[in-house]
Amino acid sequence: MADAGFIAGSADWKIILKDACAPRLAKGRKLCYGRSANNAEKGKCIMIVDLHTHSTASDGQYTPSELVRLAKDRGLEVLALTDHDTVGGLEEAVQAGDALGLRVLRGIELSAREYRSLHVLGYGVSTAPSALTRLCAEMKDGRDQRKYRIIDFLHEKGVDISLAEVEELAGGDVIGRPHFAQVLVRHGYVSSNREAFDRYLDTRDFHRRVERPKPLAQVCVETIRAAGGKASLAHPYQIGVDTGTLEDIVRNLAGCGLDAIECFYPKHTPEQQSFYLRLAEKYGLHATGGSDFHGERVKPDVRLAAWELETDWLLE
Numbered sequence: 068m069a070d071a072g073f074i075a076g077s078a079d080w081k082i083i084l085k086d087a088c089a090p091r092l093a094k095g096r097k098l099c100y101g102r103s104a105n106n107a108e109k110g111k112c113i114m115i116v117d118l119h120t121h122s123t124a125s126d127g128q129y130t131p132s133e134l135v136r137l138a139k140d141r142g143l144e145v146l147a148l149t150d151h152d153t154v155g156g157l158e159e160a161v162q163a164g165d166a167l168g169l170r171v172l173r174g175i176e177l178s179a180r181e182y183r184s185l186h187v188l189g190y191g192v193s194t195a196p197s198a199l200t201r202l203c204a205e206m207k208d209g210r211d212q213r214k215y216r217i218i219d220f221l222h223e224k225g226v227d228i229s230l231a232e233v234e235e236l237a238g239g240d241v242i243g244r245p246h247f248a249q250v251l252v253r254h255g256y257v258s259s260n261r262e263a264f265d266r267y268l269d270t271r272d273f274h275r276r277v278e279r280p281k282p283l284a285q286v287c288v289e290t291i292r293a294a295g296g297k298a299s300l301a302h303p304y305q306i307g308v309d310t311g312t313l314e315d316i317v318r319n320l321a322g323c324g325l326d327a328i329e330c331f332y333p334k335h336t337p338e339q340q341s342f343y344l345r346l347a348e349k350y351g352l353h354a355t356g357g358s359d360f361h362g363e364r365v366k367p368d369v370r371l372a373a374w375e376l377e378t379d380w381l382l383e
C-alpha cells in the first residue's frame with residue numbers, strides 16, 4: 068500500500084521538521100510533580116488530574132460529555148481527553164467541561180510507527196485545520212483500510228464476525244482494535260477483551276500482516292507542537308524495550324521537542340515510575356499522569372485516575 072503524506076515523509080512534514088525540530092533541550096528546566104513544599108513555596112499550582120482518557124470519538128465507551136461528567140463526579144480538576152488519532156471529541160468535551168466547571172484539556176494520542184506500542188500524547192492542541200488534523204485524516208484512512216484486513220485475518224482464523232457489527236458498535240469515525248475485541252466477546256470467541264488481544268489482535272502474525280501506516284514518533288511530537296500542543300511520551304513500559312533503548316528514545320524525542328514523560332500510569336510498577344521520573348529529570352522533561360480510561364466495557368480493570376500534579380506548564 069502506498070503511504071501518503073506524513074506517513075511517507077512528504078514535503079509537508081519536512082517543513083514541520085525544519086520549524087520545530089531544532090534541538091532545544093531546556094537547560095535547567097525543573098521537573099515538578101507531586102504535592103511538594105518546594106512547589107508550594109514557588110506558588111506552583113497542584114491540580115487533581117487525569118491526563119489520558121478515551122471517548123466514543125475513538126475506542127472509549129463513553130461520549131465526551133459522559134466522560135466529563137464521570138471526571139467531575141470523581142473529583143478531578145483537570146481532564147485531558149486524548150482520543151486515538153482524532154480531535155473529533157474535543158469541542159464537545161470542552162463545552163461539557165465549561166457547563167460543569169471542569170477544566171478540559173484538548174488532547175490527542177498518536178500511535179507512532181516504531182515498536183508495537185509507542186504512543187505520543189498531545190495536550191492543548193488546536194482543533195483548527197492544521198498539519199495535525201491532516202495527519203489525523205491520513206491515520207483515519209489507514210484505519211479504514213485496515214478494518215477490511217482485520218476482518219479477512221479473523222475469517223482466516225475461523226472467526227466469523229461482520230464488519231457491519233463492528234462499525235455499529237464503534238458508532239463513530241475511528242475503528243479501533245478494541246471494537247473488534249468487544250464483538251469477539253459478544254459472539255463467544257473469547258471471554259474477555261484481553262483474551263481477544265492475546266489470541267488475535269496483538270499477536271506477531273497480526274502485526275506482521277495487518278499493521279496500519281503510522282508516522283514516525285518524531286513526526287508525532289513535531290506535529291503536536293506545531294498545533295500549539297505539548298507532547299508527552301505515553302505509558303513508556305508499553306514500548307517493551309530495555310532501559311537503555313528507552314533512554315535513547317527519550318533523548319532523541321527530547322531533541323525533537325518532547326515536553327514530558329507519562330511517568331504516572333496505573334500499570335507502572337514503583338520501579339518503573341522511579342526510572343521514568345529519573346529520565347524526565349535527566350532530560351529536562353515534565354512528568355504527566357493518566358489512567359488510559361476507556362470505560363469498564365473496554366478495559367474492565369482501569370478506572371479514572373486522580374493524580375496530584377503540577378500543571379502550570381500545561382495550562383498556561
Ligand code: AMP
Nearest residue numbers: 126151178242243244245261264265269
Ligand atoms: P488501535 O489503535 O486500533 O490499533 O488499537 C489501540 C488500542 O488497543 C488501545 O486502546 C490499546 O490500549 C488497545 N490494546 C493494544 N494492545 C492491547 C492488548 N494486548 N490488550 C488490551 N488492549 C490492547
Ligand code: ZN
Nearest residue numbers: 121126151361
Ligand atoms: Zn484505545
Ligand code: FE
Nearest residue numbers: 176186301302
Ligand atoms: Fe496508548
Ligand code: FE
Nearest residue numbers: 119121176359
Ligand atoms: Fe490511550
